[in-house]
Amino acid sequence: MQAKELLKYLQRAAHELNAAGRFANGLPFWPSQQEALSAFETHVNNPELPTEEKIRGYFQIATGLGKTPLFLAITDKVAELALRDGKPFRAVTKVPMRELLSQAEKEIQKFAPTLARGTGVYGDSKKNIGEINMLTTYQGWIEASDLNLINPEMLSMEITDEGQYNLSDPRVDLLGRYSGHVAQFGFSAWSAYDEQKTMERTHGTKIYAKNIMDGVLGGELTSYIHTQEFHIGVPYPDEGAMLNQFHKSHALDPMVYDQWRQSYLRKVMSTAWNIHMVEQYKAGFDRRAGEPLTDGFTGFYVADTWQANDLVARLNADPYLQHIAKLQKRRAVATTVHTGLIDNGLETTRRFSNSELKKRLEQFQGREYMAIAANDMIAVGWDCLFLDRIIKTMDFSLMEALQKLGRATRAYFDEGKNRWKGSTALDTLMYWIYADPNKTRQEFNDRFIRMRSVRDVLQGNMNLTGPKAPPQSPRLEFNQPRPAAPPTPRISMDGVQITAIMNDFDTYTIEQERREKRRKAEEEWSVDHEFISTENQKYLTSEAERTHLSGYSLYILYKKIQNPPEGMKSYHADKIVSGEKKHAPSSWITFLKSGYAIQVDGISKPKSKLISKKDQKHFKAEQTRTGLSGFTLYKKILTPFEGMSELDAKDIVSGRKKKAPPSWVTFLKMEYKKQASVIPQPKREPISKEDRNFFSIQTNRTKLGGHAVFKKIKNPPLGLTWKKAVKIALGEAESAVPSYVSTLKKAYLDQPDAKPQLERIVISEKEREFLQAEEKRTGLGGVAIYNRIQNPPDGMKDQHAFNILAGRLQNSPQSYINAMKVAYAEQSNKDMNNDLIVIPT
DSSP, X not given: OOHHHHHHHHHHHHHXXXXXXXXXXXXXXXXXXXXXXXXXXXXXXXXXXXXXXXXXXXXXXXXXXXXXXXXXXXXHXXXXXXXXXXXXXXXXXXXXXXXXXXXXXXXXXHHOHHHHTTEEEEETTEEOOOSSXXXXXXXXXXXXXHTTSSOTTTOSEEEEESGGGSOSHHHHHHHHHXXXXXXXXXXESSOBSSSSSBHHHHHOSXXXXXXXXXXXXXXXXXXXXXXXXXXXXXXXXXXXXXXXXXXXXXXXXXXXXXXXXXXXXHHHHHHHHXXXXXXXXXXXXXXXXXXXXXXXXXXXXXXXXXXXXXXXXXXXXXXXXXXXXXXXXXXXXXEEOOOOOEEOSSXXXXXXXXXXXXXXXXXXXXXXXXXXXXXXXXXXXXXXXXXXXXXEXXXXXXXXXXXXXXXXXXXXXXXXXXXXXXXXXXXXXXEEEOSSHHHXXXXXXXXXXXXXXXXXXXXXXXXXXXXXXXXXXXXXXXXXXXXXXXXXXXXXXXXXXXXXXXXXXXXOOTTHHHHXXXXXXXXXXXXXXXXXOHHHHHHHHHHHHHHTOOHHHHHHHHXXXXXXXXXXXXXXXHHHHHTOXXXXXXXXXXXXXXXXXXXXXXXXXXXXXXXXXXXXXXXXHHHXXXXXXXXXXXXXXXXXXXXXXXXHHHHHHHTOOOEEOHHHHHHHHHHHHHSOOOOOOOOOEEOOHHHHHHHHHHHHHXXXXXXXXXXXXXXXXXXXXXXXXXXXXXXXXXXXXXXXXXXXXXXXXXXXXXXXXXXXXXXXXXXXXXXXXXXXXHTOOHHHHHTTOSSXXXXXXXXXXXXXXXXXXXXXXXXXXXHHHHHHHTSOOOOGGGSOEEOOO
C-alpha cells in the first residue's frame, strides 16, 4: 500500500474512532484515550506535514492510562477499513519482552476483533507471523526481518510498545528501513532512554503526551501517591578480613580476587538492604492513609537475582510476616520472578523456566502472596491493578524510576477498604561509611546527586493527591501507637562483622544543608505551584521560535544576569518551554518571560526541504562504497558545517531524516566524494561436498568445534571470525571465502586425536538429591565446590559441577560425581550467622 493511500485509511480510522467514542467491544474510551485520538486525528490531517511525517509519530502516555488498548484500537480500525475495501493489510506489533506476549495477546482478543482473526505470535518458542498481524518481541522482529519473513513491501503498519527500549543502533537502523513505506507509531510512558536515544529520532513528531502527575490530578490513575525515602549507610568491610576469607577457598590470583571482591561487596550491600527493608515492611506505614505497609500488595524491586532470592527467603522466614500472611489467607509472604543466572563463587542462582515464571506471576495475580520481588522482570509492561506498594533499591535513571512507579499507579477500587486504591513508594539511597568522615560525606553526596527517585518523577512532590483520594489521616503519633523502631541488625558474613545504620529521610542529619534546601523547595511547591495557563504557554513557545532559544539555552544565558528562583533547574526551564511540564511556580514563569523579553531575534536557520530519492540512493551507495555511516563521516570532517551535528548527518545519510537544508545535503555529498573506497570483500565460493565430509570427520577425530580450532590459528585471514569458523565446521555455511576453508582444514590437520572419552553414566535422582542437599548444607554452589577439589578428574571443569547440580547434565563420568562427593564431605556446615541477630538496646 502506498503512503498516500495508507494516510487516507489512517485519516478515516481517526475520524471514525473519535466519532464513535468507544472501542469495537463497546467499552467507552477513557478521557486520556479520547484526548490522544483527537490529537491523532489532528496529526494525520496536519497540512504543514508531508505525507511521510503524517504516517509516523509517537505517544508518551503514563502507565495505567490505557495506551495498549489505544494503539490496538487504531491498528484494528485501519485493518478493518482496508480489508473491507479489499486492500492488503498486515501489521507488526512489538513488545520488549517475551513475558509480555501472552498479556498482549489477551488484549488483542478483548479490544481488536479484526486483528484477533489473524494474529500470529512470533517468539516464546512460537513462529507464526500471522495473516493480519504479527505479535512479536523486538528480537523476534529483527529475526523475522533478517529471514525476510516480513519486509516493508508486505507491511502496512508497525507499532512499537515501550518504545524507549527500542533505541539501540541495530533496532534504529531496522526502523529506518521501514520508514516512508509503513505507518510507524511508537507508544511509551517515557520517550527517551537518555539524551541521545529518543523516540523523536525514531518516530518524528510527538502526537500526544500525558504524565503520571496529570493522570493522578485528573482522576484517571491511583487516588494518591505518597513517597518516603530512606538512607542506609553500610560500614565498608575491612580489606584484610576480606582477603583472609578469599584465601580460604581461592588461589592468590589478583584478577580472581578483584572479581570475587566486587561480588562480595555487592552481597554486603544487598544483604544490608534486605534486612532493613524486611524490618521497614513490618513496621512501616502508608502515612497518607494511616495503614500498615503489610495491608496491601507490594512489589520489591532489587538489583539482581541473588538479592531477589535472598529477600524472599527472609520475608518468608519471618514469624511476624508468616502470621500476617496466614491471617490474610495467602500461600506465603512473598514470591520472586527473574530470568537471570549467576554463579559468582559465593552463591548460585538457577534460571526459572518459562512455565515456572508464568505460574508464579499467575499466583501473584491470584492474590496468593502479599509481595513479589524481582530485578527487572516486572518493571516494564506488567499489569497488576491491585499492586499498591513499591519498595525499590537505588535508580540512576529517571526512566527506570518512572517504569517501576507505574506498576502501582493504575486505578483500582478496593472493595475491602471501600475506596479507590492509593500508592506508596519507598525509595532507598545506599552508601559506604568509611573511617574518614570526609570520604563518607563525598560518597554520600555523589550517590545523592546521581540518585533518581519517585520524587524526581513527580517533580519534587511528596504527597500527590487526586480527586478520588480519601481524607488524609492525622499524624500517626496522635491516633494510633507507632511500632517500635526496627532494631539495629548486625550482618555477619564469613566472619566479617558489619553493622548497618538506617535513618528515616525525615530525621536524617548527615547532609543537613542539602536536606533543608530540598524541604524548602517542597514547601514552595505546595504554596506556589499552579497550572501553566494557555496564554503563558503560547507566549513562551512563540518566544522560543522568535529567538531560536530553547528553555535550556535561555536558562543558561539569563542566569548570568538574574539568579533563577529557588529550586529551578535548567531541565525545568526546558520542559516548561517545550510544553512537557504543565504546572510550575509562578516565579519560574516570570523568570522565563523576563529572560525572553531581553533577547534579540534569532538568526534564521536554513530552510529544510524534502531530500530527493536520488540523493537518498546516492547516500546509500556511498555508504556501501566507503564503509562510512553519516555519523562516522562527520567525525572525520575537519571543519564541520555550521548548524549541523553528527546526529543530523547520521539521520540524513541513513534515510531517517526526510527533510534537511539543501546546503547540508550538498556538503555531505562533497565529503563522501573525498573518501576512498573500502577494500572489496573476497569472493565467496560454494563449499564442496568433499570439504563438508572432511570437517565432519575432523571434528569427530579431534572433538574440537569450529570455535576451539579457530583459537589455535595464529594468523587467521582477514575477515575470518570464530562465528564463521563454527558455521563452516558444522556444515551450516553453504559458501565461504576459499582461504577461510583452506586455513581451517590445515588447522584441523595440525591437531592430535582426541583422548578417549570417559564412560558416562546416567546421573540418578538419588545422587543428584544428595549433592543438592550437600550444596544446601554447606552453602557452596557448583563452581565453589569445584575450586575445593584437590585433584579434579581429567577433563572436568567448573561448568560440569555447576551443570550437574543444576540438573542440566543428565549423564556424567562417575569420577566427576565421586570427586564432588569427596569435596563436600570435607566441608563444614554453612555459617548460620547470616541470619538476623538483634542487638539488645
